[in-house]
Amino acid sequence: MHPFRQPGSRGHAVARAIALLVLVVAALIGEPGHADPGDFQAMTGLWKIVTRVMEHGHLGAPRERWHCVDEGPDPWAEFAALPVPGHTQCERSSQHRSSTALSWTASCAGLAAPGARGRVDFDSPEHYTASVSVAGRQVVQVEGRRYAACTSPKD
Structure with a gap:
């Protein structure tokens, strides 16, 4: 501590105000609920998707689809492409x-708000598991499981 400053001095108050301002600005700049796509934890590869x-x-009856998921600019787009019947x-x-x-x-042509x-x-x-609901009722159920690495662009 500086020999001429007291603990409750103006310098401490200014330092606290600056620290609080930095925290508020950081909170306003950040996007809560939006993770960096680089933090996405799913593995790329060949996925079996049952809808x-x-x-x-x-x-209804399960519909199987095999899909090769790669590292795109938005990895969620591959998994969130679910149908709205x-x-x-x-x-x-x-x-x-x-x-x-x-x-x-999702807003859909011909579907009343909120969609x-x-x-x-x-x-x-x-x-993973996934679902789509319309008017509070589940209309689609999906389960995906990764089975292997993709071996060619046509997988």
């Missing part, structure tokens, strides 16, 4: 991300 669409109040033109918005989950809303809501949750880098 079940709700039909007449019951889950009966609507081919939908646009995702209001995305909230973490390193293991993504939720969003559809989707969610993808990874319980490990090689497995």
Whole structure:
């Protein structure tokens, strides 16, 4: 401590005010709920994706699709491309991300507001579950599991 300054002096008050200002500015600049795509924890490779669409109040037959996921500019785009039954033109918005989950809303032509809501949750880098809901009812259920590395661009 400087020999002429007392603990409650103006210098301490200014230092505290600057520290508080830095914290407030950092909080305002950051985007809560939006993780850096580089923090994404899913593994690239060959994924088996099983989709079940709700039909007449019951889950329909599982539809399998194999898909090679690579490292693109937005790795979530590969996993969040989920169908909204009966609507081919939908646009995702209001995305909230973490390193293991993504939720969003989607506006679809012909679908009343608030539209559809989707969610993808990874319980490990090689497995996820996902769903899409419309008007509070689940209309799509998805499960994805990574099986292998991709061996060619046509996988």
